[in-house]
Amino acid sequence: MVDSKVPPGPIQEKWTKFKAQAKLINPSNRRKYKVIVVGTGLAGSSAAASLSELGFQVDVFTFHESPRRAHSVAAQGGINAAKDYKNDGDSVWRMFYDTIKGGDFRSREANVYRMAECSLSLIDQAVAQGVPFAREYSGYLSNRSFGGVQVSRTFYARGQTGQQLLQGAYQALIRQTEVGQVKLFNRHEMLDLVVDQGKTNGIISRNLDTGEMKIHMADAVILATGGYGKIYYLSTLAMNCNATAIWRAHLRGAYFAAPSWTQFHPTSLPQLGEYQSKLTLMSESLRNDGRIWVPLKAGDNREPNTIPEGERDYYLERKYPSFGNLAPRDISSRAAKEQIDNGNGIGPLKNAVYLDFRDAIQREGIEVIKKRYGNLFDMYKKITGMDAYKTPMMISPSAHFSMGGLWVDYELMSNLEGLFVLGEANFADHGANRLGANSLLQACVDGYFIAPHTVMNYLAGMKPNINKDQKSGEMALQESKARINKLLEIKGSRTAEEFHKALGKILYQKCGLSRERNLLLEAKKELKALREEFYRELLVPGNASQFNLELEKAGRVEDYLGLAQLIVEDALQREESCGAHFRVEHQTSEGEAKRNDNTFKYVSVWESLPNEEYKLHKEDLEFLEIPLTERSYR
């Protein structure tokens, strides 16, 4: 059993009390402590800026050329906060409730409550930084509604909310570099964590422009390295998103929680050919007016507009009459997969479903639809070359968000002392299914409001100790060098990209939207074989002491291959369906996810042992505030 260190007392008072009782460091002593932050997305930039404002020395690492390019930049839809500006009955409590329920009762109540609580100040903070959220003509902030809830609590900046929030955080970070409180190491990839007897001492980095590898020691390390959905190869993530930092930390002893819980987004663009490298997300808001359907007859190749009404299956409306096309993400994605698996999929690879605006255009007129979604229709045209005003869009589910990540306690600290994990990289607030617009919030809240208190609380208990014994660092450095050289020396015949694609295929087919024991067992075998082949057949050009994009890729794929095996192990172990984790063996007679609270009301927390063996630890979940209920959207 792992200890979540949730403070005692009523849920409404836990965080206030924690802050009031947390240990402090005298301002003039803070500069003696060094904190390393890896990652400059919303979580990393905000943590680095806030900690350095307090006076700590902060070293920031990102593999990107500029902190502003972190994948937070791509978030479109919005960010939630329980401001209740609409007077529609929203409150911290309701947001807490929605998030726990949305996560299918697989997250920690105290953390989720705190996220909802901190959402209020986050909007204030962002506005003060100059984030141009949408406004009413009166000058007040505007809100819209998002999937899975009945209130309007989403703040947004057109379709570029992540970009705007990230600019706020990036600017706060850059401001601190200017005053000398933050040292920025861009184009530096963290390759390993330096751990000595369960205590985190620093990281190993590689300068991606020169190949130089170095030890960086610190009093605490924060990982804010984002999600790993790109492990599926085709995903809505950026090409370079990876799991290296968290996977290497895991191999050094940090527990990994719920690795297999990945959210598949229902409205991304489908794969059109083998060459394709990513699946672009189309905003979920399209489901407000678009109707989702497939031809009734499998393999029907007719032009969609020539298929008569009676020969179409509006399957979401049919199966979920009350929520219809707006059913939550996991349910919509799974329903689409079912149609595709039955042979009713459409498009050149028969891997998509239609999202049709014909009726909306007839009802409201093309101008209204243009006004509402014009930029999205334009984007669709840019990518596919097709006109969605005339012919229905093709959409399909795509790997999108990692609910799983490194396990952290209430203070966002891993089981390794001095290692903090923030943002999408941790397992925390989203349980088995994330609600739309909650993850930008989580990344921001972790960095601006939680880490500053909990990291200081940790540091206050120790002496600043930058010049620690470098032995553990030296060892880790040598190991990283050896690992890189090993990859270069294989000189086989297959590229890192080929291995990544093969990996993605196995995961999509056997550990994706739905999971089944015998397929998972097959996946386990195939992944083992693929990994062996990787070490036999990998081909990486060039050498280690130069700018070498292929070497970067190879290291990331190597770590993905390791993580993939744990993902399958996790999916196999959990004999229930919850949220995004759908085990075919565990469904209701209506084909819905069937949770098993008697046996699985815990988070699976994994430790890796040598030889691809894993030890399961558990964090029992207590639901003292919100009674366990079944999620129903029918």
Add this chain to the structure above:
Amino acid sequence: MKLTLHIWRQESPRTKGKFETYFLNDLDTHMSVPEMLDHLNEKLIKEEKDPIAFDSDCREGICGQCGFVINGHIHSPEKHATTCQTHLRSFKDGEELFLEPFRAKAFPIKKDLCIDRTALDRIIAKGGYISVNTGQAPEANSILINHDTAEAAFDAASCIGCGACVASCKNASAALFTAAKISHLALLPQGKMEANKRVKSMVSQMDMEGFGACSFTEACEAVCPQGISISHIVTMNREFWKE
């Protein structure tokens, strides 16, 4: 689909570069330009040749990481699109394409099509922010902002920092990039306080980095993936001369 590619190859910042030619005859019109280069690289690696170094990350036009020149077009022959948003259907079967990096003194070439744009971060570091610490913010609705002002600030703030404006400019000026940030912050009540100091130090950093002066050719606006208007440069100049 077939294409002949002449691609700028340059080993490192200090070596000389030249175009090399590659023939591809198994392309798909739906491929994006980076996907075409992925495809070429797979071949090159297998032939034990050095793959082409090029940047990209989000591949959906928002991170600002990609970008090179295609047949003289900054980013893309398409209007207001990034390189990653450009698909082969924009070209004719059998066409010859010249791919080369964005050229500007302040953007040294790292390798092949990859350039170093950190000069842009250094401009932002000179005041491209509102000096507010975490925790200081007042309640968000306590300062009202006119709808149109917020929209105008958004238009300026939508810059993705790709450097296309610099590459398109005959003086390699970063005026549009710098002006967009200045204008975004000066428009908002929260950012007005520091506007004058901001514009002076950002503009001076821009000069120091080796970017040229703006001569209002409007080339930058035409290639900007976000279509950011050069009217922000007017705002910047006005702010600069304000007492």
